[in-house]
Amino acid sequence: MSNKNEVLKACECGGEDLTLSNYEHAGISEINCNCCDLYLGGKFTEEELIAKWNEEPSQPSSQWQDIASAPRDVYILVYVWGEVEIGMHVTNKGWRSNKKCEDWGSRIEGNPTHWQPLPTPPSENEPKGE
Secondary structure (H helix, E strand, O other): OHHHHEEEEEHHHHHEEEEEEOOOOEEEEEEEEEEOOOOOEEOOHHHHHHHHHHHOOOOOEEEEEHHHHHOOOOOOOEEEEEEEEEEEEEOOOOEOOOOOOOOOOEEOOOOOOOOEEEOOOOOOOOOOOO
């Protein structure tokens, strides 16, 4: 692709300053928004990752779901040890939090029992706190 950003829709924050990286030796691709630090990545081909980035978000469920039905390689809310964390199940790595540590974030201690999709971020038109 000559200009990869031409095929990527703008980030949920409205930012268009996106970085698409492909680590072929590891079979990993990632997209980072340089405006809000939103990250999507994992064991995807570049084409699969672009398609996943450009997908319309599904309507979030207001109900906790059994962890067995959780998607892989995408950030979600997880319930573990009586707390809610943002995490993802990384193929061949296990559960990782979104806290930056090492290559795939820090390991989530314990086994999540339930999950929910991340909520939709507020729009720019919503009132801001003082």
